[in-house]
Structures are given as C-alpha cells and as structure tokens.
Amino acid sequence: MRGSALSLIFGATLYGCAALDSPMSANEFRDGVKGSSLGVVQTFDAKRPYAQVVETLRKKANECLAVSVVSEGSVYQGNMMVRERSLQIYKPTVNVTKDATELSLQVGNGKMNPVQKHPKDGYYMLVADATPSGRNSTKVTIYRGKWGKGKDIDEAIRGWANGDRLACPDLNS
C-alpha cells in the first residue's frame, strides 16, 4: 500500500500541488520527471533485437502490470487505531511502431477525484521507451518516481528487456 501510495503522490504532485494538475499523457509525464528532483530517468541497452524486446514487453505488461491490488492495514486516526482498505488498479498501455515502443503505466483507485484533474485510467507512474539501437540491441529509457513501486517495476522491465528475468514484480505492499 505504501509503495503504491508513494507512486500516486508522485503522480499527483509532479506538476506541483498549486496547479492541481497531474500529467495527462505519457509525454507530459516524461517532461515532468525530467524536470523533477523526485524523478528518475535511466537508460540502458538490452542486448536483444528490438522485435524480441517489444514482444516481451507487450506480453509481460499484459500479464504483470494489468493487475489490481487491494490492501488493508491498521492506521491511527487520532489516538484510535482503525482498519483502512485501499484499492489500486494498474493499467498498462503499450504503443508499438516500427521505430519506437512506449510502455506507460497508470494507477488509479477506481474513484473520481472531483478536485484534481487527472487521466481517466489513473495517474501516470512510469513510462518506458524502447528504440532499436543496432541489429541485436535495443535502447530502453525508463521514467519514474524516485520512490514507491516504480523502482520494482523498473527492475522487472530491465529483466524483461534483457530476457534474463521474466518474473512479475510483487505489487503487494
């Protein structure tokens, strides 16, 4: 719950609370991460052909990131301890062209926020871009928040792109 909450907070505050706006597209998210001290942008080369990397990303995103998570825990409200339940619905989107692939991941809680403008499928929490960088290599760039589940998902995407670790990250808190 904590990791996902951090991701949600990151998504919501990327553009500053004053504006009450969060990134509405993967492009806006990239720009926000690049300009934020809370964001991380990392690039690596996967030693596999672009088509293979894209196929793995598409398949694993569908398996591992189209996930719903329900959490329950005890929290203090004043001096009383109460049980709190939360829901995160992850929504991956993979856009593939011959020259570039974009994997974006949004997370929402299934409710509308009447105050803050936000994307329909939830806040953006991570974007990964893959482009061919040679016959047998693919350049992958990942944009994410510094904390929260984004880090675990980043590591999983590296494994998928390299083809050496295909497990799904545990999105439970």
Next chain:
Amino acid sequence: MVPILRALGVLAYACLVLAAGCSGLKTYPDAPAKNAVIRIKTDSGSFLSRTRADVDLFKVNAACEAQYLGSLRLEDSPLELGLPIGDTILLAYVFSRSTFLGGRDSASVIEMMLAPRKGYRYEFEVSYLKNTYGATGVEVGPGRPSRREVEHRRLKDCVAK
C-alpha cells in the same frame, strides 16, 4: 446465493480473502473430467510475512457478468481440475501477503479468461516466490499438435456482446 459480479467484483472477492483468509469461500467443485492442471511454485514467505496463492473461478456471460464458481488454494502441485466446456471462464489468481508487524494484508489479482474447448487441455504455471509472482497458461490441442497461450484479460475490460 450465487453472487453475480461485474467489473470490480473480482476485487470484492479479494477483499473477502483478506478479511476471511479464504476460510469462508466456496471450494471449486471437483469435476470427474479433468481438463486442466495448475503447477504451483510457492514459498511460504519469511519470518515477518506470510504469502499464499489462490485461484477464484467465475463463469462470465455475454453481458460481462461473472458468476462465482468457487476457489482453490494453490499449495499442492500439480492441481488437476475440470473447467466447464463452452463457457467463458475467468480465472482470478490472488496473490496475498500478510505482514505480522503492522498487521498489513495485501492481495494482487492477475486475471485471465478463456473458453475451454472439448478435447483441449489447459496447463497453468503459477508461482509466488520472493518478491515476484506470475500466472501463465497454455491451451494444448488434442494430440498436442498446437499450444496457444491463454490471454491475460480482466473482467473490467470485458466488452458486453
């Protein structure tokens, strides 16, 4: 009463799992004709946390309404089961973790849908190991000439016909 679920209903079941530790859920009936097998790899967690995997099975109609059929705890491998032929079946794999410190419970749900066919066999691999989990499946044709992956598809993305 047989519950009819829509969209987020699967998660309502995950909530029940959290609340009841699955003890109150109906066991998926043992069918005489077995056309599916689930192979399971799990560890039991650590000193500070406990993990478990379950599968909830639903029948989904053309209006995308899900009728709960029952649940199975995934601990003994391999697990043989019978899936009804001709219906669209939703398998919701629930990976849950409880931490002793702080009393937190959490469950992630991976869903897949398929329409089992006569003469075909369905093989699923499910794992819940340290910080990772996964659920995949293949449909194996009669005489094993073909293997097709079972699609990961959520009930919330189901489009009514």
